[in-house]
Amino acid sequence: MPALATKLNDSLTVSSDSEQNSNNTILINGDWIGAKQTMSIINSFDNSIISEVSCANNDHVDQAIQSARQAFKRNQYQPSHQRADILKGAAQKVLARLEEFAQTIALETGKSIVAARKEVTRCANTLNLSAEEATRLTGETVKFDSFTGGENRIGFYEHMPLGVIVAITPFNDPLNLAAHKLGPALAAGNSVILKPSQQAPLSAIKLVEVLIESGLPAGQVNVLTGYARDFAEQLVSSKDVAMVTYTGGEASGEIIAKNAGIKKLAMELGANSPVIVMNDSNIDKAVESCVSGSYWAVGQNCIGVQRIYIEQGIYQQFKAKFIEQTAQLKVGDQLIDGNDIGPMINETEAKRIENWVNSAVNKGANLLVGGKRDGACYYPTALDNVAQSENLICQEAFGPVVSLFPFSDLDETIELANNVEFSIHGAVFTANINTAMKVSRELDVAGVMVNDSSDYRLDAMPFGGAKRGSMGREGVKFAIKEMTHTKVFCMNLDA
Structure with missing residues (x-):
């Protein structure tokens, strides 16, 4: 040349x-x-x-x-x-x-x-x-x-x-x-x-x-x-x-x-994906899918699971299983087979997530698992009792953090799930076709995954945002x- x-x-x-x-x-x-x-x-x-x-x-x-x-x-x-x-x-x-x-x-x-x-x-x-x-x-x-x-x-x-x-x-x-x-x-x-x-x-x-x-x-x-x-x-x-x-x-x-x-x-x-888990769901399938959807690609995933709403009757059981599976994820060198979670794109982003988690905890949230940073690595983290005003809830986290919420009223929960400006996918776990159709119709998103994580995507299907991101x-x-x-x-x- x-x-x-x-x-x-x-x-x-x-x-x-x-x-x-x-x-x-x-x-x-x-x-x-x-x-x-x-x-x-x-x-x-x-x-x-x-x-x-x-x-x-x-x-x-x-x-x-x-x-x-x-x-x-x-x-x-x-x-x-x-x-x-x-x-x-x-x-x-x-x-x-x-x-x-x-x-x-x-x-x-x-x-x-x-x-x-x-x-x-x-x-x-x-x-x-x-x-x-x-x-x-x-x-x-x-x-x-x-x-x-x-x-x-x-x-x-x-x-x-x-x-x-x-x-x-x-x-x-x-x-x-x-x-x-x-x-x-x-x-x-x-x-x-x-x-x-x-x-x-x-x-x-x-x-x-x-x-x-x-x-x-x-x-x-x-x-x-x-x-x-x-x-x-x-x-x-x-x-x-x-x-x-x-x-x-x-x-x-x-x-x-x-x-x-x-x-x-x-x-x-981008988005802030909600998942709704009903009492009649297959709880083991729901936990497995939500853990994967929350932490795949270090949580840097526009359709990754960010908020999980679990019906009251199975909340404690779901939470215990979710914590157990999350704690088993291996964090470290991304090139080593067997490691599940590598570093975030840079240490600045890891520090941002750390600050967001600390802010939520300081204002009353419960740290269930994780909450640790090692350089650019942020350990897979779950919280509950997070205030709706926290960045982890009202903004796109784009990191390995998820928030859990118990609920008893489905209509109120759908309203909470829709309370974000940008959305792409949502998900619902249920054995009831009527519930699946209700949630699919009423979630203000561009795609609803039933009995699957919000982060499921087939490259042939239409993909994009709803609301301001449409x-x-x-x-x-x-x-x-x-x-x-x-x-x-x-x-x-x-x-």
């Missing part, structure tokens, strides 16, 4: 800010380049440096947008079978390198190696689903003669790609959530500028490398690593960007929405529809 510039096509030149170095993590038109500024990616368990990545700036933004525009013009009519082949090939390569991907995920996020391996298999599934939907993206005929004046007209509509899509992904599922944006966007024929999480960009970079190895045309995906604060405003506000798809926190989402201007937005902004849907088939527009063809046969 030349030291200062690489010629792209006849009209686009990409220049780096300095001589190329080994931290070439900015991708523009098929070339990985570096930048003057770099940042370290840290293993939060021992604070060791995993890698250095380049920090993009506004010049890189302009180059990436121009590259993406040109790639879209070249490839928007690429046959769907070719798009599908690229995505299927990438899925196969991801599975062939499963352990490599899993190690990367675990190192950069703190997620246990077991959970990381599951994420890799889900990523492959997401890519395969995207490949399938690429060849299923069809429109329908329109009955123009269904209204007076439409006689002798025939026609149809089809789904067309939007153009350049900016995809901004979080750290907690750095591989599969990147796949959930890249897969559908590419299946529909769009080009993408990917901004992976600044804390955990390495898995997403590997995914893009695999897509390129599988035949992805140059410029179809461009990657900007580094600090969003340095270039995100220029990126999302560009009139050449047709859509911004973002997964992350409310504060950043609000900034993106203000800067984006008139364009399509899809956002998943801004589009993921789930491959549904994301593809978000990333296209309909185009109508109508022929007047009398002409």
Whole structure:
């Protein structure tokens, strides 16, 4: 690669800010380049440096947008079978390198190696689903003669790609959530500028490398690593960007929405998931599911269990079993098989959770299990008697902490469960179909899991928020529809 510039096509030149170095993590038109500024990616368990990545700036933004525009013009009519082949090939390569991907995920996020391996298999599934939907993206005929004046007209509509899509992904599922944006966007024929999480960009970079190895045309995906604060405003506000798809926190989402201007937005902004456990439920199944749902991925899970409402008749039994199972979870090095809980993304987040728990306890909550921090590791924690005004209840905890509440009135409990601004999933455990239907109808969420944890997700199902977080849907088939527009063809046969 030349030291200062690489010629792209006849009209686009990409220049780096300095001589190329080994931290070439900015991708523009098929070339990985570096930048003057770099940042370290840290293993939060021992604070060791995993890698250095380049920090993009506004010049890189302009180059990436121009590259993406040109790639879209070249490839928007690429046959769907070719798009599908690229995505299927990438899925196969991801599975062939499963352990490599899993190690990367675990190192950069703190997620246990077991959970990381599951994420890799889900990523492959997401890519395969995207490949399938690429060849299923069809429109329908329109009955123009269904209204007076439409006689002798025939026609149809089809789904067309939007153009350049900016995809901004979080750290907690750095591989599969990147796949959930890249897969559908590419299946529909769009080009993408990917901004992976600044804390955990390495898995997403590997995914893009695999897509390129599988035949992805140059410029179809461009990657900007580094600090969003340095270039995100220029990126999302560009009139050449047709859509911004973002997964992350409310504060950043609000900034993106203000800067984006008139364009399509899809956002998943987190949640505070409630679970209701009835007297007639299978208590062992409910406890097992809730423990897993509370602490999977160190609790850094937007649909993880955060509040559990247990009917009074089984509350003491449920609580005892929940404490017992939680106490058995092993905390430590995320790369060691057998450890259930690794570190949080960084020590700052662990200290935040520690402060939230201490605040609740100081105001009368009972610490049932956990409540211990060791560096970035926060031990799986459960409390009861937590005040409704505490952050652990009214905000998204995004950590390995859950609060238990006994209840006797289901209607009041549903009202409490709904008393949050952002929601995605809820859950109910019951043997009564009428209760299941009542709770499913009345919980103000976008998905209800019956006799399952709120954190269950199939990558094919529609996924997104309710209430203030209701801004589009993921789930491959549904994301593809978000990333296209309909185009109508109508022929007047009398002409």
